[in-house]
Amino acid sequence: MKFKISSELKNIIGQDLIVNDQVAVFELVKNSYDAHATRVDIVFEEDKITIKDNGKGMSLDDLKNKWLFVAYSAKKDEKEDEELESDERYKDYRNKINLKRGFAGAKGIGRFSADKIGENLKLIAKNVNASNAHQLEVNWKDFENNSQKEFVEISVKHTELSTNEYQDFDHGVILEISNLKSEWDNDKIEELKKSLSKLINPFEININSNNFQIHITKQDNDIEQIGNDLLSILTLKTTKLEIEILSNTIESKLTDRGTLIYEIEEENHYQHLKNTSITLLYLNTKAKINFTKLMQVKAVNFGNIMLYNNGFRVYPYGEPTDDSLGIDRRHQQGHSRYLSTRNLIGSINVNEYSDEFREKSSRDSGLIETNGYKELYDTFWDKALKRLEKYVVSVQWSLDEVIRNKDGDSDDFSILDNTISQSGIIDIITNLVNKDKVEIKDFDANFINLFDEQKPSEVIVSKLSKIAHDVNNQELIDKINETRKIIKKLERGNKDLKKKITKEQQRTEQLSKNLEIEKKQNIFQRSLIGTEKEQILGLQHQIRHSSSRINRNTKLLLKTFNTTPTEQQKKYISVIIAEATKVNSIANFVTKANFNLTTKEIKVNLVSFVKEYIEELYLSNGKIIDKSKTQLSVTASSNEFVVRIRPLEITTLIDNFIQNSKKANARYLQFKLGVENDVFNMFVTDDGDGIQEENIDKIFDFGFTTTNGSGIGLSSIKKTISDMCNADISVESIKGKKTTFHIRIRK
Known part of the structure; x- marks a missing residue:
C-alpha cells in the first residue's frame, strides 16, 4: 500500500502556511539569494508582479528533479551546487560568485509562496551558459477544484523557449505572478520596501563577493534600490x-x-x-x-x-x-x-x-x-x-x-569622564577577569589621566595595576607607578591640610551659630535697651492690669443678663474681649518686636515666628509674663513656611491657648510646629481637665464654658482661624488626660 496525496496539499504548504504577502515575497527573494544572484528586481504592474534575478538559473533537469519535487531540498541534501562546483563549463561564473555563501532556505516548499500572491504563475528559467530557456505555467486554481484528485495528477505546462521577450537575460529566473489575490497600493509597497531593507544581513552585503541588491519598480517605472537600514x-x-x-x-x-x-x-x-x-x-x-x-x-x-x-x-x-x-x-x-x-x-x-x-x-x-x-x-x-x-x-x-x-x-563620553564613573568601569573589567575568566585584550588607558588633575584613589590604582599587568601594558604600568609616587607625596602633606580644614570648619560652625542668633533677633529683640527701660516695664504692667479688668468686668456683665444675649450683644462683647486680648498681647511683646506694630501684614517664616514668640515671651530668662504653674514647651521642625500674616492675630491666638490651658488646670502645655505637604501644622496639647465627648461640638460656641471662664476665649480662637484664608482647627480630647488642638494653615 502507498500514501495518496490530495491536491489540497498545495494550500497546506502554500497560501495557508504563508501568513501574509510580504512574507511570500521574502521567500521568493530568498530563492534568488540562494541561486547566487547579485541582483533581484521586483516589478509591480497592473494585476501582475514580476520577480527577476540574475542567479545561476535552472536547467530542464533542475525543473523536473528539484523545482517540481515537492518538499525536496537540494540545499539541505548538499547537491544544490554540485554541478556548479565541478563542471569546467561554469568556471568563469564560479569565479564571479561566492559558493561559500550560506543558503537562506532549505525546506523545499518556498516556491509555493507564489500561490499566496496570485492565482497564476509563469516561471522562466535559463541556466548559466545555456542557449535556451524553459517556461513553466502553473494555475493554482487547478489544485483547488477537487480535493479528491491526487496532487501528482495535476499537470504543469512546460515550454522550451529558443528566444524570450526579456532583454539582458543571460541567466537566472523570472517569476510572473498574475491575477493577484490582493491589491498592492503605494502604502503596501512602501511597507514591503521597509521590510526588505532589513531582510539582508548588513555585514554580508559589506563583502563584495556577497553583494546582493534588491530593486523595486512601481507602475510609474521609477526603479529604486533598497538600502540596508540596519547598516x-x-x-x-x-x-x-x-x-x-x-x-x-x-x-x-x-x-x-x-x-x-x-x-x-x-x-x-x-x-x-x-x-x-x-x-x-x-x-x-x-x-x-x-x-x-x-x-x-x-x-x-x-x-x-x-x-x-x-x-x-x-x-x-x-x-x-x-x-x-x-x-x-x-x-x-x-x-x-x-x-x-x-x-x-x-x-x-x-x-x-x-x-x-x-x-x-x-x-x-x-x-x-x-x-x-x-x-x-x-x-x-x-x-x-x-x-x-x-x-x-x-x-x-x-x-x-x-x-x-x-x-x-x-x-x-565627556559626562562620564569622572572618578566615580571610571571606578565603576574598572570594577566591571575586574569582575570580568575574576568571575568570567576572560583575558583583557585592551581598554581605554585614559582612565589614569584623571589623576593628573585630582587626588587618585589607591583602590582604583590597585585595580588598574592588576589589569595593566594582565594586559601586559608597560606604558600603563609605568604611569601607575608614577601615580603611586604622587599618592605618597600627597599623603605627606595631608596632615597639615587636615589641621587647616579642621580649623576652618570650627570657624564656619561659630559663624553659623552667630548667624542663627542674628536671625532670631530679626523678629524679636532679646532685651530692652535704653534709659527708658523702667518706664516701659511700668507701662506694660499698667496695660496688662487694665486689660485684665476689662476681661473680668465683661464676664461680670454677662452674668447680669437675665436672658440669653442677643446676637448683636454677643458680637459687641466678643469685640471687647478680642481687643482687650490684643492689647494684652501688644503689651507682652511691644519691647521685643522688631517690626512696625501698626503694619497690617508682614512676611515671615511662620514656624520661626511662633517658636520665637513663645521662647522670648514665655520661656526666656527675661520673660515678662507672670509666673505660672503650667510647664510650657515648644518644638519645631527645620522646615520653613514663609507666608504673609497679621502678627497680632497669631500672637493673640497663642496667648488665648495658654490662658485656656491655665484655666483647665493643666500641668504641662506643648506647642508642636511643623510643615508637611506645604501645610503648616500647629498641635497644642495639654493635660488639663479635658472636654467631655458630648461637649466637643460646643466648645467653640460663644459663652460655652465648663470652667470659671467666660466661654469667649475658644470662640475668639475659632473666629480668628475662620477669618484666615485656607485655615481650619480641630480638637481631640480624653477627659482628665489629654486635649489636643490641631491648627492647619495653607498657603
Whole structure:
C-alpha cells in the first residue's frame, strides 16, 4: 500500500502556511539569494508582479528533479551546487560568485509562496551558459477544484523557449505572478520596501563577493534600490557591544560613543556556535533622537534585535511588538535594573550552515528550539545582554539624576569622564577577569589621566595595576607607578591640610551659630535697651492690669443678663474681649518686636515666628509674663513656611491657648510646629481637665464654658482661624488626660 496525496496539499504548504504577502515575497527573494544572484528586481504592474534575478538559473533537469519535487531540498541534501562546483563549463561564473555563501532556505516548499500572491504563475528559467530557456505555467486554481484528485495528477505546462521577450537575460529566473489575490497600493509597497531593507544581513552585503541588491519598480517605472537600514543604524554614536564567536574563542568589544571601554577574549565552550556574531546597541535619549532623524521613524516603531540566519532575516525576531528573547518580560521585574527592547537595537548573525539552526515551517515563528538554538539563546543573554546591561545600569544609570539626564542627552563620553564613573568601569573589567575568566585584550588607558588633575584613589590604582599587568601594558604600568609616587607625596602633606580644614570648619560652625542668633533677633529683640527701660516695664504692667479688668468686668456683665444675649450683644462683647486680648498681647511683646506694630501684614517664616514668640515671651530668662504653674514647651521642625500674616492675630491666638490651658488646670502645655505637604501644622496639647465627648461640638460656641471662664476665649480662637484664608482647627480630647488642638494653615 502507498500514501495518496490530495491536491489540497498545495494550500497546506502554500497560501495557508504563508501568513501574509510580504512574507511570500521574502521567500521568493530568498530563492534568488540562494541561486547566487547579485541582483533581484521586483516589478509591480497592473494585476501582475514580476520577480527577476540574475542567479545561476535552472536547467530542464533542475525543473523536473528539484523545482517540481515537492518538499525536496537540494540545499539541505548538499547537491544544490554540485554541478556548479565541478563542471569546467561554469568556471568563469564560479569565479564571479561566492559558493561559500550560506543558503537562506532549505525546506523545499518556498516556491509555493507564489500561490499566496496570485492565482497564476509563469516561471522562466535559463541556466548559466545555456542557449535556451524553459517556461513553466502553473494555475493554482487547478489544485483547488477537487480535493479528491491526487496532487501528482495535476499537470504543469512546460515550454522550451529558443528566444524570450526579456532583454539582458543571460541567466537566472523570472517569476510572473498574475491575477493577484490582493491589491498592492503605494502604502503596501512602501511597507514591503521597509521590510526588505532589513531582510539582508548588513555585514554580508559589506563583502563584495556577497553583494546582493534588491530593486523595486512601481507602475510609474521609477526603479529604486533598497538600502540596508540596519547598516546605517550601526554607525550611531551610542553604547555598543560587538561579539565575534569563532571556532575556539569568543571576542567582545564594548565602546561608549566612540570611547573604548574594554576588549576581551575568552574560550568558546559551545558545541554548535563557531561562526556567529552579535551586535547590540543601547540607545540613550540623544541616540534615539539621532535615530529618528536618520531613519524618519522612531526606534520603538522600527524594531529591536533582529536575527539573521546565513545572511537572511528570520521572523519575528526584532519586530516592534516581538519579545521572542524574553527581554521585556524580565524588564517588568525591575525597570531600573533591566533593559527593555524600547532602548535596544542590534542583530544576531548566525552563519553556521547547520541543521541546528532551522526555521519553523510557519515562516514567521522563528527558529526550531534545537540544542544549537539553546546555545545561541544562552550566548545572547550571558555574553551580550547582561554585559551591556551591567555597564549601562552600573555606570550610566547610577549617576545623579541631573547628571544622568545630561549624559543621556550627550553623544560623547565627556559626562562620564569622572572618578566615580571610571571606578565603576574598572570594577566591571575586574569582575570580568575574576568571575568570567576572560583575558583583557585592551581598554581605554585614559582612565589614569584623571589623576593628573585630582587626588587618585589607591583602590582604583590597585585595580588598574592588576589589569595593566594582565594586559601586559608597560606604558600603563609605568604611569601607575608614577601615580603611586604622587599618592605618597600627597599623603605627606595631608596632615597639615587636615589641621587647616579642621580649623576652618570650627570657624564656619561659630559663624553659623552667630548667624542663627542674628536671625532670631530679626523678629524679636532679646532685651530692652535704653534709659527708658523702667518706664516701659511700668507701662506694660499698667496695660496688662487694665486689660485684665476689662476681661473680668465683661464676664461680670454677662452674668447680669437675665436672658440669653442677643446676637448683636454677643458680637459687641466678643469685640471687647478680642481687643482687650490684643492689647494684652501688644503689651507682652511691644519691647521685643522688631517690626512696625501698626503694619497690617508682614512676611515671615511662620514656624520661626511662633517658636520665637513663645521662647522670648514665655520661656526666656527675661520673660515678662507672670509666673505660672503650667510647664510650657515648644518644638519645631527645620522646615520653613514663609507666608504673609497679621502678627497680632497669631500672637493673640497663642496667648488665648495658654490662658485656656491655665484655666483647665493643666500641668504641662506643648506647642508642636511643623510643615508637611506645604501645610503648616500647629498641635497644642495639654493635660488639663479635658472636654467631655458630648461637649466637643460646643466648645467653640460663644459663652460655652465648663470652667470659671467666660466661654469667649475658644470662640475668639475659632473666629480668628475662620477669618484666615485656607485655615481650619480641630480638637481631640480624653477627659482628665489629654486635649489636643490641631491648627492647619495653607498657603
